[in-house]
Amino acid sequence: xxxxxxxxxxxxxxxxxxxxxxxxxxxxxxxxxxxxxxxxxxxxxxxxxxxxxxxxxxxxxxxxxxxxxxxxxxxxxxxxxxxxxxxxxxxxxxxxxxxxxxxxxxxxxxxxxxxxxxxxxxxxxxxxxxxxxxxxxxxxxxxxxxxxxxxxxxxxxxxxxxxxxxxxxxxxxxxxxxxxxxxxxxxxxxxxxxxxxxxxxxxxxxxxxxxxxxxxxxxxxxxxxxxxxxxxxxxxxxxxxxxxxxxxxxxxxxxxxxxxxxxxxxxxxxxxxxxxxxxxxxxxxxxxxxxxxxxxxxxxxxxxxxxxxxxxxxxxxxxxxxxxxxxxxxxxxxxxxxxxxxxxxxxxxxxxxxxxxxxxxxxxxxxxxxxxxxxxxxxxxxxxxxxxxxxxxxxxxxxxxxxxxxxxxxxxx
Numbered sequence: 001x002x003x004x005x006x007x008x009x010x011x012x013x014x015x016x017x018x019x020x021x022x023x024x025x026x027x028x029x030x031x032x033x034x035x036x037x038x039x040x041x042x043x044x045x046x047x048x049x050x051x052x053x054x055x056x057x058x059x060x061x062x063x064x065x066x067x068x069x070x071x072x073x074x075x076x077x078x079x080x081x082x083x084x085x086x087x088x089x090x091x092x093x094x095x096x097x098x099x100x101x102x103x104x105x106x107x108x109x110x111x112x113x114x115x116x117x118x119x120x121x122x123x124x125x126x127x128x129x130x131x132x133x134x135x136x137x138x139x140x141x142x143x144x145x146x147x148x149x150x151x152x153x154x155x156x157x158x159x160x161x162x163x164x165x166x167x168x169x170x171x172x173x174x175x176x177x178x179x180x181x182x183x184x185x186x187x188x189x190x191x192x193x194x195x196x197x198x199x200x201x202x203x204x205x206x207x208x209x210x211x212x213x214x215x216x217x218x219x220x221x222x223x224x225x226x227x228x229x230x231x232x233x234x235x236x237x238x239x240x241x242x243x244x245x246x247x248x249x250x251x252x253x254x255x256x257x258x259x260x261x262x263x264x265x266x267x268x269x270x271x272x273x274x275x276x277x278x279x280x281x282x283x284x285x286x287x288x289x290x291x292x293x294x295x296x297x298x299x300x301x302x303x304x305x306x307x308x309x310x311x312x313x314x315x316x317x318x319x320x321x322x323x324x325x326x327x328x329x330x331x332x333x334x335x336x337x338x339x340x341x342x343x344x345x346x347x348x349x350x351x352x353x354x355x356x357x358x359x360x361x362x363x364x365x366x367x368x369x370x371x372x373x374x375x376x377x378x379x380x381x382x383x384x385x386x387x388x389x390x391x392x393x394x395x396x397x398x399x400x401x402x403x404x405x406x407x408x409x410x411x412x413x
Contacts, residue, residue, distance in 0.1 A: 016059030076131030170242030240403030
């Protein structure tokens with residue numbers, strides 16, 4: 001007890017300090033008290049122990065917090081007003097304190113070797129959070145907040161960080177020449193120039209933009225980011241069962257949306273080039289698992305091969321690739337944006353289905369990351385073995401369709 005009294009006495013010798021800041025220095029002493037109540041009680045104990053008139057504690061502005069904690073109600077009102085046009089159920093308060101306040105409290109912690117202080121920002125977060133909850137009826141949830149209101153004390157403003165909304169589904173792409181995601185113009189790097197008609201884009205649109213267009217309006221969001229389980233080439237179709245994806249809507253002002261109605265709105269907006277089937281609401285963890293998953297993929301391709309080669313010879317060569325480990329050096333066509341290394345991927349299954357006009361229809365299932373065009377052409381010897389190598393003639397993919405991406409949904413949260 002004497003040690004506590006001595007520390008209280010040393011603290012008060014610094015000069016004017018508010019009850020909040022005094023109580024916060026001994027925050028883990030006793031329970032069921034606010035820091036303000038604790039600070040007042042400590043001041044009373046000090047007055048009794050040292051026989052000091054209580055009126056002598058009258059002070060000017062608190063030298064630690066600059067009386068910030070007297071403005072809890074005002075900050076709560078500002079937060080409530082800032083959030084009034086945004087849909088949310090859970091929130092958290094954060095506080096960005098000026099360096100001088102942080103240095104002041106850390107100095108007294110160090111000087112007095114205090115063991116149980118609470119940071120100023122922690123008290124602001126808690127007390128403003130309680131006040132905001134009382135004003136709005138919303139729940140404070142530091143673990144899973146839908147919105148974070150950050151009190152920027154130095155700049156005297158409330159900054160919002162709205163949690164993204166994620167939804168999971170499968171997309172089909174029915175038109176060639178559309179990339180999966182937005183590409184900045186190579187010439188101007190997105191700034192806008194004559195080459196891109198000042199759009200800043202390498203291609204007029206993307207699967208990402210087509211899917212995100214309706215949700216941007218529905219969620220009143222800034223933008224949508226598509227996270228796909230791999231990606232098809234720009235000149236490939238995505239048909240069959242579709243490609244799994246998660247769409248991340250950033251800074252949504254609206255959250256209460258019906259998933260079926262969202263799917264209908266996307267399909268109405270993106271038709272006829274893209275179609276989606278939405279399965280459920282999702283989260284960031286699903287995005288991480290989707291990106292790391294290496295499921296098998298099935299492709300249906302049309303291949304141009306020298307006309308002197310018979311169908312039987314092609315089928316025989318194709319059969320020799322089934323179950324084979326393929327060594328692929330990074331293809332020349334993507335070498336400008338991929339690390340140059342040799343990847344090993346298995347051909348799980350492959351079959352020549354016949355001919356269409358003068359082209360060969362082949363279906364191949366490969367491990368995730370297997371380059372199909374190079375499996376056919378050999379890419380100048382960078383992929384081995386290849387169909388061209390086995391046939392000893394040139395072979396190239398004329399059209400490629402992705403028809404299935406396996407093993408995704410059952411493994412995702």
